[in-house]
Structures are given as structure tokens and as C-alpha cells.
Amino acid sequence: MKKVFFMFVIFGFPFFAATGFAYASKDNSAADIILTKILKAVENNDLGNFFAEGDNQFKVSVTKQMFDNMNATIGSRMKKGYKVVSLGTLNQQGYQLYLSKLVFKDGGDDILARLVLRNGKVAGMWFN
DSSP states (O other): OOOOOEEEEETTEEEEEOSOOOOOOSSOOHHHHHHHHHHHHHHTTOHHHHHTTBOHHHHHHSOHHHHHHHHHHHHHHHHTOEEEEEEEEEEETTEEEEEEEEEETTOOOOEEEEEEEETTEEEEEEEO
8 A cells, every 4th residue: 555644844843644534522622623624624625724723834834735645645535434533642842742543434544643733723733
């Protein structure tokens, strides 16, 4: 299976993106809502909504080509159905890292999703 990785470097942290996911958590926290928006944006090839919750550094770190590659890699799988399983959170150097597993209905490989927030804004996002 071909794996594609996109690297976002934000505030000195490497973030990798390759393949994608959609979120549903029991508590509907701000992170859950943001993650849901990002996943829907990837699924619908909507660059504007992908960046809507991002900080300025995130917005300049992800190119349209990177987004298009991510959408081409996982968009069709997402449209067939998926669910998100929360794996937990980490606090690291002032950032909040939300880990989730994306399970696709097509039965293919799961994807690990990492959402990084700082001050309520997306500072990084990666899938692998």
C-alpha cells in the first residue's frame, strides 16, 4: 500500500499528514468540534474550512498542493464512511495534542490522526 506523508513544521515541531479521518466524541469538546470541521473539509475538498480554525502559522505551512494530495489520498475513503475513536490527549510544551484513530468502513488500514491546538487554534494536524 502506498503511503504519502505531508510534513508541516509549526513552531519547530514536525507534523506529518498522510491519509485522513472524521470525529465523534462523547463530550463535544472544542477540540472535537474543530476536528469534525477539519475532517469534513478534507472529505469535501474544502480548503477554506480546513484553515478556518487554524492559527496564522498553520495557514501558511500547508500549501494547496499538500491539501489536494491529502484529499486525493483519503477523500474517497472518507466518503464511503468512517468513524473516529478518541485515543487520548497530551499536553506538550504549551500545546494540546489530541490523538484519534480513524476507522474506515472499507475495512482498509486505520489512520492515526493528531490535532494540535494552542490557545484554541489549530497549530498542526497530521494523519498517518
